Amino acid sequence: MPELTYRGWREDDDLALNEIWGDPETPQAAQFRGALAPSTGSDGGAGTAWRYCLVAEDQGIPVAAGVVYETSLHVERLWAYVEVAKDHRRAGVGSTLLAMLRREAEDAVESGLVTVGKLRSKVQPGTPGAAFAEAAGLVPIQRSRLVVVHPGTLKLPVFGDGTEEAATAQVQDLATGSVELTDIVGRYYSSVHAWDPTGELSVGQVQRLFLDDLSGAHGAIVLREPPASAFGASVEPSRKGRIRAFAISYTQGAQDVPTDVFLGHEPGLPAPEAESAVRDLLALVAHQYPVVLELDDSMEALRAVVEPLLAEGKAVQDGPDTLVVSD
Numbered sequence: 001m002p003e004l005t006y007r008g009w010r011e012d013d014d015l016a017l018n019e020i021w022g023d024p025e026t027p028q029a030a031q032f033r034g035a036l037a038p039s040t041g042s043d044g045g046a047g048t049a050w051r052y053c054l055v056a057e058d059q060g061i062p063v064a065a066g067v068v069y070e071t072s073l074h075v076e077r078l079w080a081y082v083e084v085a086k087d088h089r090r091a092g093v094g095s096t097l098l099a100m101l102r103r104e105a106e107d108a109v110e111s112g113l114v115t116v117g118k119l120r121s122k123v124q125p126g127t128p129g130a131a132f133a134e135a136a137g138l139v140p141i142q143r144s145r146l147v148v149v150h151p152g153t154l155k156l157p158v159f160g161d162g163t164e165e166a167a168t169a170q171v172q173d174l175a176t177g178s179v180e181l182t183d184i185v186g187r188y189y190s191s192v193h194a195w196d197p198t199g200e201l202s203v204g205q206v207q208r209l210f211l212d213d214l215s216g217a218h219g220a221i222v223l224r225e226p227p228a229s230a231f232g233a234s235v236e237p238s239r240k241g242r243i244r245a246f247a248i249s250y251t252q253g254a255q256d257v258p259t260d261v262f263l264g265h266e267p268g269l270p271a272p273e274a275e276s277a278v279r280d281l282l283a284l285v286a287h288q289y290p291v292v293l294e295l296d297d298s299m300e301a302l303r304a305v306v307e308p309l310l311a312e313g314k315a316v317q318d319g320p321d322t323l324v325v326s327d
Contacts, residue, residue, distance in 0.1 A: 010055070035069060056097060141195055170223060221246070
C-alpha cells in the first residue's frame with residue numbers, strides 16, 4: 001500500500017469520506033461524524049472550543065479521519081474519534097491518526113489551549129471500533145443502555161390518604177422553564193456523572209441541554225414531598241413539598257414510538273427513598289404508554305427499579321450497550 005499523507009480537515013472532506021465509508025456502522029459513529037470539522041481554537045480565542053481534526057489521504061483521496069475536541073460540559077477529558085475506510089484497516093492508519101491526535105492534545109495542554117489531555121470515546125461492544133479502542137489502551141468507564149418500559153408494568157402508587165387532593169398535592173406538572181426544576185435537573189445530572197465530572201453547571205447550560213425548545217423538551221412532571229407547614233404539624237400545610245423526582249418528556253415522532261423520558265431524583269435522598277421516588281414516578285409516566293429511558297450504570301436508583309423489569313420481561317433493551325472508554 002502506498003504511503004499515506006496526513007493533513008488538516010478541508011471543506012467537502014465530509015462528502016468525500018462519507019462516499020468512501022458508506023453508512024455509519026454504529027449510532028456512535030454517526031454521532032461522531034458530526035464532530036469532524038475544521039480545527040478551531042488554536043489561537044486560544046475566548047469562547048472558542050478547541051478542536052483538532054486530521055485527514056489521511058491515499059494518493060490524494062481521503063480515506064480516514066480523526067478528531068479530538070473539548071466540550072464545555074464534561075471538562076476533565078477530551079472526546080476523540082477515528083474512522084478508517086474498510087479497505088485501509090489493519091494497516092496502522094487508525095493508530096497513526098490517534099497518535100497524532102494524542103500528541104496534538106498534549107501540545108495543547110502545554111500551550112494552555114486546553115486544561116486536560118486525557119481522551120475518551122464511545123463504542124459499541126463487539127465492533128471494530130471497540131476492538132480498536134481496546135488495542136489503543138482505552139478502557140470502559142461507563143455503560144449506557146436504552147430501555148423501553150412497557151405500559152402498566154408498575155403498580156400505581158397511592159399518595160397520602162388516597163384522595164385526588166392528596167395526589168395532586170404531590171404529583172404536579174411543572175413548566176420546563178421552572179427555576180426549581182432546572183436546579184434539581186442540573187444537580188442530578190452532575191451527581192450521576194461524577195465518573196466524568198461536569199464542572200459547575202449554569203442555569204443556562206441546564207436549560208439548553210435538557211429543558212428548552214431546542215432540546216426537544218415537551219413537558220415535565222414532578223413528584224413532591226407531602227405539603228409542609230411553616231408553623232408546625234398542627235397547622236394546615238402552607239407550602240409545597242420539595243421535589244423528590246422528576247420526569248421530562250421529549251417530543252416524539254410517530255404515535256406508536258415510545259416517548260423519550262429523562263427521569264431522575266433529588267441527589268440528596270437516601271438510596272431507599274430515591275428508589276421509591278423513581279419507582280412511583282415511573283409507574284405514573286409509563287401507566288398507559290411505553291417510555292424509553294437512557295440508563296447509565298451510574299444511575300443507581302433507576303437501575304434498581306428498571307433492571308428487575310428487564311429480568312421479568314416487563315421492559316426491553318433497545319439496541320446494544322454503549323460504552324464510554326477512556327485512557
